[in-house]
Amino acid sequence: MISAYSGTAVRAAEKPLLEAGNGPALMQRAAYGLYAACARELLERRGFLYGARVTVLAGAGNNGGDALFAGARLGRRGAAVTAVLTSAVSHPQALAAFRSAGGRTVELSSAVEECTRLCAASDLVIDGILGTGGKGGLRGPAAELARAFAGLTSGSNPSPVMIACDLPSGVDADTGRADGVHLAADLTVTFGAAKTGLMAGPGAVAAGRIEIIDIGLGTVPGQAVRRLETADLSGLLPSPRKTDQKYSRGVLGIAAGSAAYPGAAVLATGAALATGVGMVRYLGPESVCRLINTAHPEAVCATGNVPLAHVQAWLAGPGAGTDEDQRRRALEAMTSGLPAVIDADAISYVEPGLGPQVVLTPHAGELTALLTRLGETVTREQIEGDPLRYARRAAELTGATVLLKGWATITASPTGETYSQAEATPWLAAAGSGDTLAGILGALLATNRCNRDADLEPPAGYYAELAAAAASIHGRAGNLAAQAGPLEPSALPAAIRTVLGELAAMREASKRAGRRPKNREWQSVPFNALPRLR
Numbered sequence: 001m002i003s004a005y006s007g008t009a010v011r012a013a014e015k016p017l018l019e020a021g022n023g024p025a026l027m028q029r030a031a032y033g034l035y036a037a038c039a040r041e042l043l044e045r046r047g048f049l050y051g052a053r054v055t056v057l058a059g060a061g062n063n064g065g066d067a068l069f070a071g072a073r074l075g076r077r078g079a080a081v082t083a084v085l086t087s088a089v090s091h092p093q094a095l096a097a098f099r100s101a102g103g104r105t106v107e108l109s110s111a112v113e114e115c116t117r118l119c120a121a122s123d124l125v126i127d128g129i130l131g132t133g134g135k136g137g138l139r140g141p142a143a144e145l146a147r148a149f150a151g152l153t154s155g156s157n158p159s160p161v162m163i164a165c166d167l168p169s170g171v172d173a174d175t176g177r178a179d180g181v182h183l184a185a186d187l188t189v190t191f192g193a194a195k196t197g198l199m200a201g202p203g204a205v206a207a208g209r210i211e212i213i214d215i216g217l218g219t220v221p222g223q224a225v226r227r228l229e230t231a232d233l234s235g236l237l238p239s240p241r242k243t244d245q246k247y248s249r250g251v252l253g254i255a256a257g258s259a260a261y262p263g264a265a266v267l268a269t270g271a272a273l274a275t276g277v278g279m280v281r282y283l284g285p286e287s288v289c290r291l292i293n294t295a296h297p298e299a300v301c302a303t304g305n306v307p308l309a310h311v312q313a314w315l316a317g318p319g320a321g322t323d324e325d326q327r328r329r330a331l332e333a334m335t336s337g338l339p340a341v342i343d344a345d346a347i348s349y350v351e352p353g354l355g356p357q358v359v360l361t362p363h364a365g366e367l368t369a370l371l372t373r374l375g376e377t378v379t380r381e382q383i384e385g386d387p388l389r390y391a392r393r394a395a396e397l398t399g400a401t402v403l404l405k406g407w408a409t410i411t412a413s414p415t416g417e418t419y420s421q422a423e424a425t426p427w428l429a430a431a432g433s434g435d436t437l438a439g440i441l442g443a444l445l446a447t448n449r450c451n452r453d454a455d456l457e458p459p460a461g462y463y464a465e466l467a468a469a470a471a472s473i474h475g476r477a478g479n480l481a482a483q484a485g486p487l488e489p490s491a492l493p494a495a496i497r498t499v500l501g502e503l504a505a506m507r508e509a510s511k512r513a514g515r516r517p518k519n520r521e522w523q524s525v526p527f528n529a530l531p532r533l534r
């Protein structure tokens, strides 16, 4: 599990160490971690470090200091390092170290064009303009450089490897907003703890891969945004027990599809079956029942009512259109007290007063309509710019758990627990892909319901975690399916099976070896390799 904290919280955790005089040592650790990542990327991608052309974009603050110290280390290993100083002042010790390692410096204000060309012709660019102290987007010559650089490196031009120091400059460390000009990275090397701004919205898009360097901050205060890793998924994917029968494994009720949009119900059913339920009970029009049974003979289809169906969880909404019976079923599912995925058209029937067991799964457009109807006027662009804020707001207003889809999918519980999953591929942006996500989540709700004592209240954030697991499986399946060419959502159920099969094999292997699966995918530099504190 990765826990990300706001820049403000990380700075608060640093404070006692800085007061104890450990500031320079912390910076050495950060710089060493950054250097190690840069050296590895150069060796992996270019095959050489000696003679590699490295440009360090260095701002006025400590972020620039980290980047210059890392650049100095690369210079001592034979890289040709140049620092573009984006401000009239630079971290003095870091600048001195950089120069004494043979680094050349250029002042950006007098040579924006030259510096842009220098960046574009580099093997590696380190973005150390702004870190957690950055306010708003890049300004002045730094903004000009960022814009021109994006133009030069777009299309088929070969691009340097971009590594962000702590976070991409111009991104807000607390929220992931990027209201002005910002840089984007292939890899962000972040210090102390991941920053919330790397997990959501434009910040998540700009961050690229993320690596965390443990610089020894200890506990960071405040609520984390969490991200599930591979090993976390195992516990959320129940396997059948020896004593199980189909009803005890979990029955998912699906009230989706309509005469106008039957396909959504087929996709959701296929995804739920691939995720592994004891049974799918489908409720909907006869024409859709026939279609579902052609594709999935095992689904039990009827035209009946929600209160009479014996299930452990509901999924309502995909492809429901204006079908009045499906609308009634969705409303009954929402208020049944059972876990329920409320997706697509059914989101437009949501009223406040739901519980966390109801998981709303809007995309930004559907969330715009929901929030506006609930009195919080907002645009789609605002939601896309700050998805953490609006997913949390929707959870607060409705009392439900909210899964907001996107490049990084955010899930938020009404009590504030928040997750962000970014395994997805943009190939998943295709009609029908959301229906499969709803099917996966429905299946996880039904099977996990059977695995828990139904009389016991689950812990706060439980449904947000399950929703995050569904987003993760969906993203992994999307990536797998996209390897075979442009993704068709109907290919997702087979990919879901493969992903779950691989996860189960991993779980079995670690069980046999008597250890928990390794769960720190984001950390590459071992802590004991870092420079010591005083």
Ligand SMILES: NC(=O)C1=CN([C@@H]2O[C@H](COP(=O)(O)OP(=O)(O)OC[C@H]3O[C@@H](n4cnc5c(N)ncnc54)[C@H](O)[C@@H]3O)[C@@H](O)[C@H]2O)[C@@H](O)CC1
Binding pocket: 014, 018, 023, 026, 027, 030, 059, 060, 061, 062, 063, 064, 066, 129, 130, 131, 132, 133, 134, 135, 136, 137, 138, 139, 165, 166, 167, 191, 215
């Ligand atoms: N404090 C510490 O102990 C550690 C800090 N570290 C690094 O320090 C960074 C934070 O350092 P700072 O607090 O110096 O902050 P930054 O390095 O983010 O920069 C702040 C400076 O930039 C200026 N500035 C802010 N917004 C601007 C904008 N939009 N355009 C132009 N200039 C702007 C500010 O006036 C200030 O001079 C972290 O991101 C991390 O990289 C690491 O060295 C680890 C240890």
Ligand SMILES: Nc1ncnc2c1ncn2[C@@H]1O[C@H](COP(=O)(O)OP(=O)(O)O)[C@@H](O)[C@H]1O
Binding pocket: 344, 362, 363, 405, 406, 407, 408, 409, 424, 425, 426, 427, 428, 429, 430, 431, 432, 433, 434, 435, 436, 437, 474
């Ligand atoms: N640019 C993107 N990158 C990664 N995943 C995306 C992107 N755009 C959409 N997705 C994912 O694709 C799915 C689309 O869902 P949705 O818009 O509800 O589709 P539909 O309703 O047509 O089935 C979501 O899981 C979303 O997170």
Ligand SMILES: [K+]
Binding pocket: 063, 127, 128, 129, 130, 131, 164, 165, 166, 167, 168, 169
């Ligand atoms: K930066």
